[in-house]
Every structure is written in C-alpha cells, then in structure tokens.
Amino acid sequence: MPELPEVETTRRGIEPHAAGRAIREVIVRRHDLRQPVTPGLDDIAGRRITGVRRRSKYLLIDIDDGRVLLVHLGMSGSLRVTDAAAAWRKHDHVALTLDSGAQLRYHDPRRFGLVLLLPHGAETNHPLLARLGPEPLGDGFSAATLAAACRNRSATIKQVIMDGGVVVGVGNIYASEALFRAGIRPRTRASRVGPRRLARLAEAIRAVLGEAIGQGGTTLRDFVNSDGNPGYFRQRLFVYDRGGEPCRVCATPVRRAVVGQRSTFWCPACQKP
DNA sequence: CGAACCTCCTGCGGGC
C-alpha cells in the first residue's frame, strides 16, 4: 500500500503530535508481524519522543535515549493519531499512549509491516537500512546515478527504478506513473534507455513523488493518513489502475501487463520502447 | 553477481 509519498504523509501527520511527547504506555496486542515486534518494547515507556524521520519507506521515531523505533507499513499498514480512549479496531496491533492523551496506533491487516526498536547507533548499519540507495528527493539521486545503475542491466527499466538499491521509495504505483511521464515503456531493457531519457525519468520520479506528497498520497483501497483520511493523488494518476481506459493525454486505451510479478500500466502511444 | 520466482497475510470485488 504505502509508497514513499504515503509514508511521508504519515510522518508529517504524526510528527506534530509525537515530537516532544513522553510515552506513557506501550501496548502490543499482536507481535507476529513480518518480524516479531521487539520483545520488551514497553521499555520505552517513560521516555520521550524527540522527532519522527523517514528513510525510504521506513518511519524512524527517535527516542530521547538514542534508540530508534523503526516502523514499516508494509502493504496494508497505517499509523494514526487517535484518542487513547478510542475503540480498538481489528488489526490495531501496537499503540503508544502519549502524555497528551493521544495514542499512536499501528494498524496492519496483512501484517507485512514491522515495529522494531533499534539500539542506539544501530540505525545506519542495520541490515534493513544499510543497503538502501539514495532518497529520490535528495541530492544523492540524479540522472548520473540512474544511468550508472542502468548500465549493463538486462532487467526492465521498471524493475530497476523499483530496486531500492538504485533509488528508494518508488513502488508499483509511482513506477508506472514516472515511466508514463518520461515516455518510456516499462518493459524496455534498462541498458537500452539513453542518457537523455534517463535524465527525464529521474526528473519524472522526483516530480511525481513530490506532487503525490503534496496531495497527501494515493488511496487506491485503504491507505489512510494519520488522521484517518485518504490521500487525493489518485485523481492525478495517468495510468495506474486504468487498464482499458483512455489515456488522459491521447485517449489511446491504457494497457496492463505483469512485469516482474507486478501489475504494470502504460500508454502504448505516449510511451516508446 | 543478477534475474526469476516464491513467500508471508487478510480483505475485497467480481463471477457464477
């Protein structure tokens, strides 16, 4: 479900409620997520949250003793700010009660997500984070780094931009959208996309992610932000989930195929091999 | 090393 814009939307929603707050209570109702919730998580009760950061699709909740609470939303997760007295919903697995009376609730039906407490200083070399590529909206990602990643790769261009070692945060929706904006068909081999088109693609990735953050992310089915509201970028999608519908630029029917095990959408007229 | 395939889990929509 959540890609980078949805995670960033969540971060922006959580941060004002969480930063500076003390954690009054930690509640773990289910620990069997993709990895078990760190045993002894309630050890952070009484500590204070100093900030909420994001790296790739991970949320990093900083604790005042230097530890970091790492949260990943997987395919179906959300992190919401509720009143501590609010009724529990099915699949609310972890909650932090804050000294404001609010509660951060982690909700994840499919349990593909993570809630892990990392020791002080362990964040940069943690296996989940250590090998991540550059942030798409940061300085580390450019036409040059994308071109270097595409050189001698036989994989499709779509698979390369979804490879977190190349650039993080580009998931299945925004991969199709960025390729549409760059005019490149998703099944084109990465090594066959020229430098000018790669430059266009790098810019398209930045643009689509930036705009999606501005709209509070994309809700296809069940993404909700920290207030429980959907994101509005879906109406700006050009191709994703629009198979058979007219291209919003040229009216040619949008095509769908499975590329790298994932549904993929493109306009056969606007996008070239 | 890269690429293809499989897996975790629950819910929902479509077809019959």
Add this chain to the structure above:
DNA sequence: TGCCCGCAGGAGGTTC
C-alpha cells in the same frame, strides 16, 4: 445471498 478465485500499494529469501 454465498462461495470461490484472483488480486492487492512491499520486500526478503531461494534457486539457478
């Protein structure tokens, strides 16, 4: 209405 099937926004693991 109800049941079965396929599919879903992520990403780590296995195999060749």
